[in-house]
Amino acid sequence: MSKNKFIFSICLLTATNLFANLENNTTNETIINTVPTTSTNNLEIKEIEPTFEELISIDLKNELKLKQKLLFTTNKYLRTYYKQNNYLPFWFDEKGIKEISLTLLDSIKNDPVIEPHATKAFKLEKILDALSNIDKSPENYNKSMIQIDFMLTEIYDRYMRYLSKGTINWKKFQRRLNELKRKDILADWEKFNVKTDSKKLLIEAINKNDLNIAFSQVNFTYPNSDKLISEIDKLEEILENGDYVKTPNFKKSLRVGDKSETIKVLRKRLIQSNDLTSNCVQTIVADEIITNNIQTNETSSQIAQKEKLVSNELKQIDCETIFDEELKEAVISFQKNHGLTPDGVVGPNTRKFLNISAKNKIDQIRLNLERMRWLPRDLGEKFLLVNIPDYKLKMYDNGEVKLDMNVVVGEKKHPTPIFSNEMSYIVLNPYWKIPRRIAQKELIPKLVDNPNYVNEKGIRIHEGWDPNTLPLDANSINWQEYHAYLENKEAIKKDKNVEPIEVSEETLALPALRFIQTPSNNNPLGRMKFMFPNKYSVYMHDTNAKSLFRRTTRAFSHGCIRLAEPKELLKTISKYDSNINITKADEVLQESEKKDIGLKKRIPVHIVYLTSWVDENGKLQFRDDIYKYDRMQKDLIF
DSSP, X not given: OTTTTTHHHHHHHHHHHHHHXXXXXXXXXXXXXXXXXXXXXXXXXXXXXXXXXXXXXXXXXXXXXXXXXXXXXXXXXXXXXXXXTTTOOSXXXXXXXXXXXXXXXXXXXXXXXXXXXXXXXXTHHHHHHHHHTOOOSTTTHHHHXXXXXXHHHHHHHHHHXXXXXXXXXXXXXXXXXXXXXXXXXXXXXXXXXXXXXXHHHHHHHHHTTOTHHHHHHHSOOOTTHHHHHHHHHHHHHHHHTTOSOOOOOOSSOBOTTOBOHHHHHHHHHHHHTTSSOSOOOOOOOGGGTOOOHHHHOOOHHHHHHHHHHHHHHHHHOOGGGBOOHHHHHXXXXXXXXXXXXXXXXXXXXXXXXXXXXXXXXXXXXXXHHHHHTTXXXXXXXXXXXXXXXGTEEEEEETTEEEEEEEEEEEOTTSOOOBEEEEEEEEEESOOEEOOHHHIIIIIHHHHHHOTTHHHHTTXXXXXXXXXXXXXXXXXXXXXXXXXXXXXXXXXXXXXXTSOOOOOOHHHHHOOOOEEEEOSSTTSTTTTEEEEOOOTTOOOEEOOSOGGGGGSSOOEEESSSEEESOHHHHHHHHHTTOTTOOHHHHHHHHTSOOOEEEEEEEEEEEEEEOOSEEEOTTSOEEEOOOTTSHHHHHGGGBO
16 A cells, blocks of 8 residues: 555646646636726726636536536536536635645555455546546646546545445345245345535635545444554565465364464464553473482482483473463454454364455455445434344443343344444333244244143233233134135246145134234243334344353344343443332342333444454454355455
8 A cells, every 4th residue: 555655646746746837727708897087188097807616617607508428427416516616616725726635645545444346446546547648738738627626526426425334335235035935044234324514514625625524424433443444554565575374274172281383383372462451481390400419319420411301401492382371362362353263273274264364354444444334424422232143232322332242133044134223212011012923933833743832831822912802712723724825825926937835724714913022031031022113023132041141152033132131231321310210120120010111212223243343452353254245255245
């Protein structure tokens, strides 16, 4: 990146020097004003020279009337920019090219996120060519400069669109998600659309000579995103120096006490990623070489010989080949930064992550920075954030993490959707209104084998979602026929050539059955759920399957987010919301009666999918691509 830095600065400074020395070249059109002056006999007519702005505005309007060979936009769209600027150029004046033009091109060329694609995506070679071939003849100079101004405005507009929307092809990505849905994998991802006026922002930026006024209004604001960008430079330096050293294959896992030449390579690799801050220092322990001839009855010559042998043996031992406690802590640090089991043992999975190249890590960082452009720019003063690949929930307050807990997210065939919403209420002792999909695919097949299953689990069958209505008798329904009937209906939706099956009138007469599990310790929702109503029917909740939180990878749910410590979340929210009384909540939780608690102020909830970020401690983090979205999106950039 450093080789290309300031290439535009040099070109533009040269161009500016050329332009600044030119006289104002204008069209033959002049503006004549007649004004009366004091005279004894008659009126004198005074000719007023037109200003640069007046003349260039006329030329610019004329150029916009012509069909232009534009880079990215249309004549009609480009005209809207100049109309708001009174048909004056943005990027040059009577002195030549403005310095802010240089800033624009430098910003794009040196943007570390899009650097590999910048020249081609923004057609920077064309603007350079135009700057190098200015027609300086008096009759064509203004036209040539206006054409450059058009190009710069188009490039600015494209860059603003990039900053606000990213470079991943959203439509193609949605088509790929739809392909998953055809396989019964309901994958969903929502994108936040930034609403700003790039034209007004450009005018303000030009007037104040600061393009960051515009860029900052559309660029991402995810915590520590600037630090994540900085990590690209560090990784590029590692790449320039030959990349990460590769840890060779080994037959058994490496752990404390092992001695191996492979451990020497492991040390070098962990120093590269700053997990190991320094290498070992060769030392000799005196107790190991000093002997007492009184205790051993050895002669002086025997002692000297033994000391020589021990000393020679120690000299042959290279401390870098020994897996010591310090190296174990370095391995644990690496494992934590990659979402691995932090046991300090180097097995096949840890080795796999150790051998990921710096280039792949740079690509992964850039991809995740692009995803950050799909998030709201204002995440909230206080907000909850669930990062699916990290299996974590964090609550932020003014940039500080106030709560950090493990979560279980949707399994691969039931992925948790990515979206933002607002938590509005909490339910204590919730009923579980079993989703139709789960009921049809998992619950009803169990009823075919055991019609009493619902009674054993405290599940009631209703005609609607009101748990207070009279439940139906499970034994009165032919579950085998009802299940076949539902499966047939679903098959017909997918393929119109599928013939409907014959079923009894009793089955046809059945209403849409709703399955509701009553509040209890056996309820999969546990004792509380946190609601941010959305079209996916996803929420956060307690669970009766606590053992899953001890696992490193925790993708086991049907899409909802299970909380390891729901009571801690309730307590944390209560500190900001007087509607929650913890003492009274504890009393309710001792019983089985459902209770809703509305929040006084809604809390933003952001469910994200990031496989690389910088955490609140400044540590660069990487995670496994559990839903394979990285693989899906990396081919859709630009």
